[in-house]
Amino acid sequence: MSDQAFVTLATNDLYGKGALVLGTSLRNHKTTRQLVVLVSPQVSNNMRAVLGKIFDEVVLVNVLDSKDSAHLAMIKRPELGVTFTKLHCWALARYSKCIFMDADTLVLCNIDELFEREELSAAPDPGWPDCFNTGVFVYRPSIETYNELLQFSTEKGSFDGGDQGLLNSFFSNWATADINKHLPFIYNLSSVAIYSYLPAFKQYGADAKVVHFLGNTKPWNFSYNPKTRCVIGDSHDYSSLTHPEFLNMWWDTFTTSVSPLLTEHGISKEPRSSGTQELILSSNFQEEKLSEAVSQLSFTPPPPVVSSEERRKKWEQGQADYMGEDSFQNIQKKLDAYLN
Numbered sequence: 001m002s003d004q005a006f007v008t009l010a011t012n013d014l015y016g017k018g019a020l021v022l023g024t025s026l027r028n029h030k031t032t033r034q035l036v037v038l039v040s041p042q043v044s045n046n047m048r049a050v051l052g053k054i055f056d057e058v059v060l061v062n063v064l065d066s067k068d069s070a071h072l073a074m075i076k077r078p079e080l081g082v083t084f085t086k087l088h089c090w091a092l093a094r095y096s097k098c099i100f101m102d103a104d105t106l107v108l109c110n111i112d113e114l115f116e117r118e119e120l121s122a123a124p125d126p127g128w129p130d131c132f133n134t135g136v137f138v139y140r141p142s143i144e145t146y147n148e149l150l151q152f153s154t155e156k157g158s159f160d161g162g163d164q165g166l167l168n169s170f171f172s173n174w175a176t177a178d179i180n181k182h183l184p185f186i187y188n189l190s191s192v193a194i195y196s197y198l199p200a201f202k203q204y205g206a207d208a209k210v211v212h213f214l215g216n217t218k219p220w221n222f223s224y225n226p227k228t229r230c231v232i233g234d235s236h237d238y239s240s241l242t243h244p245e246f247l248n249m250w251w252d253t254f255t256t257s258v259s260p261l262l263t264e265h266g267i268s269k270e271p272r273s274s275g276t277q278e279l280i281l282s283s284n285f286q287e288e289k290l291s292e293a294v295s296q297l298s299f300t301p302p303p304p305v306v307s308s309e310e311r312r313k314k315w316e317q318g319q320a321d322y323m324g325e326d327s328f329q330n331i332q333k334k335l336d337a338y339l340n
Contacts, residue, residue, distance in 0.1 A: 001032050001033045001034070001115075002034060003094070003095055003096045003097075004033045004034065004095060004096060004097050004098065004115050005033055005034035005035065005036045005056075005057075005092070005095045005098050005099075006023075006026055006031065006033055006034070006035050006036070006098070006099050006101060007036045007037070007038065007089045007092065007098045007099070007100045007101070008022055008023070008036075008037050008038070008100070008101050008102065008103050009037070009038045009039075009085060009086050009088075009089070009100075009102070009103060010037055010038070010039050010040070010043050010047075010051070010103055011039075011040045011042060011043070011063065011085060012040070012042045012043060013042075013043060013044055013047045013267070014218075014220055015103045015104075016039070016043050016044075016047040016048075016050075016051060016103075017047075017220055017254070017258065017262075018103035018104050018218065018219070018220065019037050019051060019055075019103040020050065020051065020054055020254075020258045020261070021106060021219070021250055021253050021254050021258055022101060022103055022105055022106060022107065023035050023037070023051075023054035023055055024054055024253050024257045024258060025106050025107040025108075025253055026107050027054065028253070028257075029107055029108075029109055029110040029111075030110055031110060031111075031112055032112055033099075033112060033115065034056045034057070034095070035054065035055040035056050035057075036055060036056065036057040036059060036092065036095075036098075037051050037055045037057070037058055037059070038059050038061045038085070038086075038088055038089065039051065039058055039059065039060055039061070040060075040061060040062070040063045040085060041060070041062070041063070042063070044267075046265045046266060046267050047265075047267060048060075049265055050261050050262060050264075050265050050267065053261055054261075059088075059092070061085060061088040062085075063085050064084035064085045064087060064088070064153075084153060084158075084162070084163055084166065086100065086134070086163045087146065087149050087150065087153065087163070087166075088146075089139070089141070090139065090141050090142055090143075090145050090146035090149060091141065091143060091146045092141040093141045093142060093143050093146075094141075095141050096140065096141075097115055097119075097138070097139075097140055097141075098138075098139055098140075098141055099111075099114050099115065099136065099137070099138050099139075100134075100136070100137050100139060101135065101136050101210070102134075102135040102136070102212065104135075104212065104213040104214070104218050104219070105135055105136060105188075105210055105211065105212045105213070106210070106211050106213075106246065106249060106250050106253070107209070107210055108208055108209055108210065108211065108249070109209050111187065111209050111210060114138055114183070114187065115138070117138040117180070117181065117183070118138065118140075118180075118181065119138060119139045119140045120132070120137055120138070120139055120167070120171045120174060120181060121137060121138040121180075121181040121182075121183055122134065122136065122137035122138070122174070122181070122182075122183055122188070123136060123182070123183040123184065123185050123187050123188035124182065124185070125164070125190075126185075126190045126192075126196065130175040131164070131168045131175075132167075132168060132171075132174050132182075133164065133188050133190065133212070134163050134164045134167050134168075135188050135190075135212045135214070136183070136187055136188040136210055136212065137167075138183075148170075149166075149167075149170060152166070152169070152170050153166055156169060185204075186204065186207050186208045186209050186210070187209050187210050188210055188212050189205075189208045189209075189210060189211045189212060190212050190214045191211055191212060191213045191214055191215075191246060192214045192215045198331050211246045211249075213246075213247075213250070219247055219250040219251065219254075222247065222251070224248075224251040224254075224255065226251075226255050229248055229252075231244060231247050231248065231251065
């Protein structure tokens, strides 16, 4: 299937490491399609060399930035303006059909069957299901479509300042035109919304095929102890942690397959952002310096004290306290009490 490909994007070396984990997971699950990664000039030469070990093509593209600070402020993600760079995926006209996947996704099984779908097939976004989430979508590369998207972005812009608002406006009939273009949620399981409908997750979660680490906190914002298989992060990281099994899968792949390649090319193996301290939380919520002895333990921070109104707003924004008051155990207790 040399004329079909999985495509992702890395705009810096951190997202390059995410792309390496994604590409490795696709390889591990025996995809028969080509793997392509688009890279911006901000990705180092060493990282491009490592990406070339996993991907069939490493394509250098220029950065497209919406520079729409007003709309980006609404979603509190000022860094997402550069996601317009994703539009370059339509310029890969040598391929007849592609599946774009964000670099913060992880494949849990073979998903080659998605190539049977047509443009534009995508899963609904958990925040507004009449919009599709652009973390995973099926499309047909076309220079004509590419030029139309560039013109549309110039004339119309994006209602959220990023690629998702732009693409939903461009493919504006997605919600109603053809239900076959609505991918099941298991192809883009949003990690930050994983417990928003707990009964459905318990019913269908085992069938998940792609997990998407949405939001500010990415897998590379954590540290990992391969001996204890424990994820380590600061208090903010922990408040965003929803399902440790998926995070452990990401780190297992990184540690086993990606880290040796990075070492080989002289790149730091630690994927955390520069300046982020490696901390683990003690039982009384005190931060301690990481040591071998402490890393053998697993701690859960206490839930933050918030008002009912603040808690409601956080739920509406997909920012529930999954490790505290809104944990699986507490939700289960409330469900059991209600049913009894």
